[in-house]
Amino acid sequence: MDTTIKKSATPDSMFTSKLQGLLRWESFLVLIVFLVCVMNSYLSPYFLDPWNLSDATFNFTEKALIALPMAMLIIAKEIDISVAAIISLSSTLMGLVAQMGAPVYAVALVGILAGAACGLFNGILVTRFKIPSIVVTIGTMSLFRGISYILLGDQVVRDYPDGFEFFGQGYVYWVFSFELVLFAFFALVFYWLLHRTTFGRYTYAIGNNPTASYYSGIKVDKHRLILFTLVGVMSGVASILLTSRLGSTRPSIAMGWELSIITMVVLGGVSILGGSGTIAGVVLAVILMGLVTFGMGLLNIPGIVMTIIVGVMLITVVSLPVLITMYKTSLKRKEAKAL
Amino acid sequence: MLKRLIYSREGVLSIIVLAMFFGVGVISPDFISLSNSVSIFNDTSILIMLALGQMLVILTRCIDLSVAANVAFTGMFVAMVNQYFPELHMSLLIFLSLFIGALLGAINGLFVWLLKVPSIVITLGTMSIYRGATFLLSDGAWVNSHQMSESFIGLPRYEILSMPVLGWMAVAAIILFFWAMKFSVWGRNFYSAGGNPMAAFYSGVNVGKVQFYAFLVSGTLSGLCGYLWVSRFAVAYVDVANGFELQVIAACVIGGVSIVGGLGSVVGCVIGALFIGVVNNALPIIGVSPFWQMAISGLVIIIAVIANATSGKDKARIILRNPNANDEIRAN
Numbered sequence: 001m002d003t004t005i006k007k008s009a010t011p012d013s014m015f016t017s018k019l020q021g022l023l024r025w026e027s028f029l030v031l032i033v034f035l036v037c038v039m040n041s042y043l044s045p046y047f048l049d050p051w052n053l054s055d056a057t058f059n060f061t062e063k064a065l066i067a068l069p070m071a072m073l074i075i076a077k078e079i080d081i082s083v084a085a086i087i088s089l090s091s092t093l094m095g096l097v098a099q100m101g102a103p104v105y106a107v108a109l110v111g112i113l114a115g116a117a118c119g120l121f122n123g124i125l126v127t128r129f130k131i132p133s134i135v136v137t138i139g140t141m142s143l144f145r146g147i148s149y150i151l152l153g154d155q156v157v158r159d160y161p162d163g164f165e166f167f168g169q170g171y172v173y174w175v176f177s178f179e180l181v182l183f184a185f186f187a188l189v190f191y192w193l194l195h196r197t198t199f200g201r202y203t204y205a206i207g208n209n210p211t212a213s214y215y216s217g218i219k220v221d222k223h224r225l226i227l228f229t230l231v232g233v234m235s236g237v238a239s240i241l242l243t244s245r246l247g248s249t250r251p252s253i254a255m256g257w258e259l260s261i262i263t264m265v266v267l268g269g270v271s272i273l274g275g276s277g278t279i280a281g282v283v284l285a286v287i288l289m290g291l292v293t294f295g296m297g298l299l300n301i302p303g304i305v306m307t308i309i310v311g312v313m314l315i316t317v318v319s320l321p322v323l324i325t326m327y328k329t330s331l332k333r334k335e336a337k338a339l
Numbered sequence: 340m341l342k343r344l345i346y347s348r349e350g351v352l353s354i355i356v357l358a359m360f361f362g363v364g365v366i367s368p369d370f371i372s373l374s375n376s377v378s379i380f381n382d383t384s385i386l387i388m389l390a391l392g393q394m395l396v397i398l399t400r401c402i403d404l405s406v407a408a409n410v411a412f413t414g415m416f417v418a419m420v421n422q423y424f425p426e427l428h429m430s431l432l433i434f435l436s437l438f439i440g441a442l443l444g445a446i447n448g449l450f451v452w453l454l455k456v457p458s459i460v461i462t463l464g465t466m467s468i469y470r471g472a473t474f475l476l477s478d479g480a481w482v483n484s485h486q487m488s489e490s491f492i493g494l495p496r497y498e499i500l501s502m503p504v505l506g507w508m509a510v511a512a513i514i515l516f517f518w519a520m521k522f523s524v525w526g527r528n529f530y531s532a533g534g535n536p537m538a539a540f541y542s543g544v545n546v547g548k549v550q551f552y553a554f555l556v557s558g559t560l561s562g563l564c565g566y567l568w569v570s571r572f573a574v575a576y577v578d579v580a581n582g583f584e585l586q587v588i589a590a591c592v593i594g595g596v597s598i599v600g601g602l603g604s605v606v607g608c609v610i611g612a613l614f615i616g617v618v619n620n621a622l623p624i625i626g627v628s629p630f631w632q633m634a635i636s637g638l639v640i641i642i643a644v645i646a647n648a649t650s651g652k653d654k655a656r657i658i659l660r661n662p663n664a665n666d667e668i669r670a671n
Contacts, residue, residue, distance in 0.1 A: 125641065125645070129644075129645050129648045129649065130648055131644050131645065131647075131648050132598050132599060134402070134459075134598060135592055135598045135640070135644050136641070136644065138585055138588060138589065138592070138640060139589075139592075139637050139638075139640035139641040139644065140637060140641065141585070141637065142585070142589070142633050142634065142636050142637030142640065143633075143634055143637030143638055143640075143641065144637070145633055145634075145637075146630075146631070146632070146633030146634025146635065146636070146637050146638075147634050149630040149631075149633055149634065150628075150630055150631055150634055153628070153630050154630075255582075256582075259463060259466070259467070262463065263463065263464075266460055272457045272459060272460050273457060302474070302479075304470070304471050304474040304479075304577065305471055305474065305475065307467040307468075307470065307471045308467065308468050308471030308472065308475075310467060311463075311464040311465065311466070311467035311468035311471065312464070312468060314460060314463060314464040314467075315450070315460070315461060315464040315465070315468075318456045318457070318460045318461070319450065319454050319456055322454045322455065322456060323454065326454075
């Protein structure tokens, strides 16, 4: 079953639909990823080293883990900009539990539960009080990180139980880090969830027309609540990985991540207005951003310059389709005039 | 009349702000002295001006996340011009800051107007671009107070009637906005474009152009605030005003500007900004650690939007037979 609705099967239209399939956003991303790979390996001899590439994945896997549920949330016409604050709060709570001498699994469990609770809180505010999610999450963004500041102040927590460092620093097999394997696993899970289940179909339906979905019997609010909680849980997971990788917690952890996560999602072809987008696109966008960042790192380009390039990419991605349609309609108008 | 005033959103909000203000005054009488009140207002001036600009943008169903980056870029630009050409007259520098701010705002506005792309994505992009451009401009270096000319630092501090020029600028902005949003067609268009774009279109309002104007004004004010910020703190660096855009949006939201557009007032917006200003100034005085500040402002935003959602926000939509119908459909 393909996610796109099959067009009527005349040979002619079948050909065009196949052609259109090739011209999809995802294929365009594959092309760019390939170009960036070629360019990077041309510019730096260190690029194609498997260990270097493996190191590069650490830069984006944590953000990418959140980008997956965020894509579903944005497809459902909502948004969560409190994710980085959830990471901070969940990391802080893990730090406090670890200081009390909790074992590894308990620390990780606290991280996930804290994330889930934050996500649920966002979801309840959005669904119960009918407030736009962008406003709710602007508020909870300050609230969650604010609680971290209350709990920790300017302290740093460093004492984690033995074995906790595996989550963010361990390797499962050869160059494949635990983070990377976990991301691959969750990418498959979310692919299944969005493209192979009724839950996923409902997500698209809600994003395309919330009112129609409501009247056709979808429990819209419950669905949104689940999606917000899912984003919270994955933020908790990302928080475990990040805390373990850094080996320390402070309230200012993951500052500004919400923007790069949303950029990943939009770059992956998910419409910010809801209703369309795929997990494959998001995964490709994640890889693209990782490769571009890594390549520029090899060329000693400072991080803040990379943010310019990410910003330009983001604007180009949303403007280009509009410009192309405008160009096409102007061509058609000219044809009509000529006739 | 009085009853209506008290029950209005602005009325409730100003009562809360005043109660907070005098509540702190009970603990520390110095807090409510005239000079301290003026200094609180002066502290909040930049937030007020940015919130007024942001209000226009939110009224037209858009959002401008690039204001803080605009502040940083323009601030750095005028500071560097001042550093290398210290003899340039201040009026020229202020004009420059307005112009650059307007330019950056116009870039946002043009994308939204001509390409009809969602403003949240565009300003998310320009936010990182402007911030990155600040780094490219300065090469990561700081402009410190000793590299700025005396008049550059002195202008916002110059006192007229015992209030600094910075505060007077905010007063001027408030009066100008109050007049424009109530009595000029230009100002009323922001409400119509955001309240019901379709109706606005059929009554001859170019919605896209109105959105462009909103971004233009927001950018121009950000540019001015860029100079004011750098001059007030006597230092310019890349991370100036980092994350301030959220405080600006928070001021609007607390002040009752509806994020879905078309609803909001200048008075509410100013009180929303003052609310944040009073909280920030009061915390150290009542002995609460500054680490609480962030959580409190987050909590206040949440409470404010819940109050917004549950109380009579439908008054402006009275034209509908059932004022709740529209919202219920949208919410579901």
